[in-house]
Amino acid sequence: MSFLDIDGVSFTYPGFDTVVRGVSWRVGEGEVHCLVGRSGCGKTTLLKLAAGLLRPQSGRILLRGREVKAPGPQLGFVFQQPNLLEWQRVIDNVLLPVTLQRRAGAQDIERAQMLLGQLGLQGHAQRYPRHLSGGQQSRVALARALMLEPALLLLDEPFAALDAITRGELQDDLLRMCRARRTTVMFVTHDIAEAVYLGDRVAQMREGRIVQDLSVDLGAQRTQALRYGAEFNRYCAQVLGAMDEVAA
Numbered sequence: 001m002s003f004l005d006i007d008g009v010s011f012t013y014p015g016f017d018t019v020v021r022g023v024s025w026r027v028g029e030g031e032v033h034c035l036v037g038r039s040g041c042g043k044t045t046l047l048k049l050a051a052g053l054l055r056p057q058s059g060r061i062l063l064r065g066r067e068v069k070a071p072g073p074q075l076g077f078v079f080q081q082p083n084l085l086e087w088q089r090v091i092d093n094v095l096l097p098v099t100l101q102r103r104a105g106a107q108d109i110e111r112a113q114m115l116l117g118q119l120g121l122q123g124h125a126q127r128y129p130r131h132l133s134g135g136q137q138s139r140v141a142l143a144r145a146l147m148l149e150p151a152l153l154l155l156d157e158p159f160a161a162l163d164a165i166t167r168g169e170l171q172d173d174l175l176r177m178c179r180a181r182r183t184t185v186m187f188v189t190h191d192i193a194e195a196v197y198l199g200d201r202v203a204q205m206r207e208g209r210i211v212q213d214l215s216v217d218l219g220a221q222r223t224q225a226l227r228y229g230a231e232f233n234r235y236c237a238q239v240l241g242a243m244d245e246v247a248a
């Protein structure tokens with residue numbers, strides 16, 4: 001049994017063609033798995049299925065052996081837009097997963113402050129989202145997703161709107177935070193280099209199916225300098241090659 005078992009899962013939006021077609025995918029605990037593929041191939045839908053936001057019509061999804069039926073505290077989700085509450089301060093945005101259930105206590109506030117500190121936002125807790133840059137807002141969204149210490153973090157192109165340097169910093173923050181906690185990560189991106197940089201595995205989706213599942217043996221400690229190495233570029237070429245096969 002893997003940490004996350006996606007087993008023969010299919011999904012169709014009512015009245016439309018099937019979007020996810022018999023996908024099986026296993027994710028080990030503490031691993032980072034990236035999912036790439038052309039626009040519309042079903043990546044977001046698969047992520048929503050893994051989150052329990054959608055239910056498969058066939059197959060099943062098990063998290064630590066238990067069927068995922070609805071989103072819960074074991075799951076964190078980060079979307080392309082930070083989706084912060086504009087009228088709440090940064091600290092209250094981070095505390096949101098707690099305050100949706102109960103009043104935040106001193107320990108919760110301490111934890112939120114710690115997460116903000118780890119993401120370089122210690123001085124920003126009392127600000128409002130509009131006072132932050134795009135990269136800082138993405139960091140707040142990441143802190144919020146980690147607030148309940150989820151076992152599985154699902155990210156859907158969370159850094160797509162950021163410039164290359166900020167994006168690199170966020171990638172390193174994500175890896176550092178998740179490796180330290182052994183958080184398991186599923187990360188959807190259009191960017192092949194981002195997938196290879198972050199992933200222990202990179203899966204490629206095409207027309208609802210996983211058509212390539214590549215193990216990336218670049219070690220657990222990734223630094224941006226890796227990107228200039230031959231090995232890194234070989235992995236990128238392998239993923240791109242499989243994508244080009246589709247276009248040919």
Ligand SMILES: Nc1ncnc2c1ncn2[C@@H]1O[C@H](COP(=O)(O)OP(=O)(O)OP(=O)(O)O)[C@@H](O)[C@H]1O
Pocket residue numbers: 013016019037038039040041042043044045046
């Ligand atoms: N709520 C919905 N109702 C009907 N069809 C949908 C719905 N959401 C998505 N689809 C369709 O399902 C297919 C897969 O969409 P999905 O968002 O999963 O793709 P994706 O690979 O994440 O795309 P992108 O990279 O552009 O975000 C697309 O053809 C899309 O039009």
